[in-house]
Amino acid sequence: MKSESVSSGRSALLALQRATHATLHLIATELVDLDLTASEINALANLADGHARTVSQLGAAVGARPTTLTSVLDRLERRGHITRGTRAGDRRSVLIELTDSGRAAAAVITQTLTDVENRALEGLPAEAVAGFYAVLDALVKEGS
Amino acid sequence: MKSESVSSGRSALLALQRATHATLHLIATELVDLDLTASEINALANLADGHARTVSQLGAAVGARPTTLTSVLDRLERRGHITRGTRAGDRRSVLIELTDSGRAAAAVITQTLTDVENRALEGLPAEAVAGFYAVLDALVKEGS
DNA sequence: TTCACGTTTTCGGATATTACGATATCGGTA
DNA sequence: TACCGATATCGTAATATCCGAAAACGTGAA
Numbered sequence A, B: 001m002k003s004e005s006v007s008s009g010r011s012a013l014l015a016l017q018r019a020t021h022a023t024l025h026l027i028a029t030e031l032v033d034l035d036l037t038a039s040e041i042n043a044l045a046n047l048a049d050g051h052a053r054t055v056s057q058l059g060a061a062v063g064a065r066p067t068t069l070t071s072v073l074d075r076l077e078r079r080g081h082i083t084r085g086t087r088a089g090d091r092r093s094v095l096i097e098l099t100d101s102g103r104a105a106a107a108v109i110t111q112t113l114t115d116v117e118n119r120a121l122e123g124l125p126a127e128a129v130a131g132f133y134a135v136l137d138a139l140v141k142e143g144s
Numbered sequence C: 001t002t003c004a005c006g007t008t009t010t011c012g013g014a015t016a017t018t019a020c021g022a023t024a025t026c027g028g029t030a
Numbered sequence D: 001t002a003c004c005g006a007t008a009t010c011g012t013a014a015t016a017t018c019c020g021a022a023a024a025c026g027t028g029a030a
Helices: A012-030 A038-047 A055-062 A066-078 A100-121 A126-142 B012-030 B038-047 B055-062 B066-078 B100-121 B126-142
Strands: A082-087 A090-098 B082-087 B090-098
Touching: A012 A038, A012 A100, A012 A126, A012 B012, A012 B038, A012 B055, A012 B100, A012 B126, A038 A055, A038 A066, A038 A090, A038 A100, A038 B012, A055 A066, A055 A090, A055 B012, A066 A082, A090 A100, A100 B012, A100 B126, A126 B012, A126 B100, A126 B126, B012 B038, B012 B100, B012 B126, B038 B055, B038 B066, B038 B090, B038 B100, B055 B066, B055 B090, B066 B082, B090 B100
Parallel strands: none
Antiparallel strands: A082 A090, B082 B090
């Protein structure tokens, strides 16, 4: 038996996109009170750990080019959720940091993500979740 | 021990989005010769089995509203990749069907998806892939 | 038959997303 | 100083997405 073992009749990539769309819609619905777009939610979620990041670093995390992030960060800055500071030692870089209101919004986002996740994964064996992460990591690695 | 077993320190939803972005970029790069957008690729991939679908059905498959698909299908129709026919028995519905060139493009897309998938999942145990699908299904179910 | 109501798709309009090329600034180096 | 690479932003353009309304059709009840 050769290495066609992963073939399952389904397309993992199409299933991946479907799941992403479905959860994105769900999250957007639950977070409608925050009045944020999906990109803004994604940016805040990635900043939720409190670590400041440059635009490039954030772009790598969310899978977007720095040019794409500029307008997203514009809105977040206008809303008072982030600040753009200069990094000591390299004034080319812009350090994105959460403000108090940004931290509050990010906390709500993180909590909602965790809740949805727990609801969905409840009852699944730990090996399934481990496999899920293993495949995700493999896909990310393949795409870089 | 309660049911906090799924908590792993990572956010499954953020990881999901990252993997989707990464694979999306990879696929777009490999399929650049087809001169199609990500939405068009997604639509064709879902039609690749040869079955005709209504706009609503296709929308459910790709996770978009019928209004969103209209312009995507407009371009695919202009390019000669699909036809819009009426369904016998219910002339409200529009049946989306692949043309010869659409079938050819869809075949290239399917092949590329399969290749990427096989490269990425090569070496992973079958249980990991099974767990991946189980989690994906759970997430989709949670979002509907 | 006729009419009211639901379904399916499209259209108009609005906003968001995404990115390429060009630009300005900065850091490091010769 | 002059130059090259890195970083972020701006200008511009094509897509993506969706809401509300409209058009066409189907269904069932009066």
